[in-house]
Amino acid sequence: MKISILFFGVAQELASARQMVMEMPDDTSVANLRHELAIRFNGLDDTLAYAVAVNEKISQMDRILNEGDVVAILPPVSGG
């Protein structure tokens, strides 16, 4: 299945992209996706302490992703 990924802040630099479409197996969880991102992109791992939003809602590790989901990679925020 295809999922869209949006990268914000430093995650954008680590992935060298603002967004991309990734092909993932069915029943992929947020935890599985994080694992895959850590393999593909140096530094895009748990040391960054990033949050994940699925379809604009913060999601937990066990959330199962579906075809067409939009997943946002949200590093610790620094507005203001």
Place this chain on the structure above:
Amino acid sequence: MQSNFFRLKNEPLSESEAMALIQDDTCGANVLFVGTVRNNAKGSVVSHLEFEAYEPMVHRELQVIADELRTEFGVMHVLLFHRLGKVAVGEAAVIAAVSSAHREAAFRATEALMTGLKKSVPIWKKEYTADGAVWVTPTP
């Protein structure tokens, strides 16, 4: 009627516009906080900042914070303007403003609004210095 005013803008922010929006005849206290871009960070000279946001979630998170402010402090209007894109030294990057009947609630709610902004609202800052550009990692 309590209102929220949340805006992300690529153009300069207006303090007078913010003040006009939060003013209410039932309120005697209007607090505006203006955060401007400093020319230094951790010993380096800053030339400018750049902000980006996950806009749909910004509005949702600010709504959550505004609801909490009303529950905790009973304030009237809540306003948050934030710049996006390039922002020069001395320019306002953020305006947070709250109106309420009396000053204590307005001061405390404005402080809490800024704390909430820095904790949970998906906006990121990149600092440009002579040493290069770096995404800012918040200090705990």
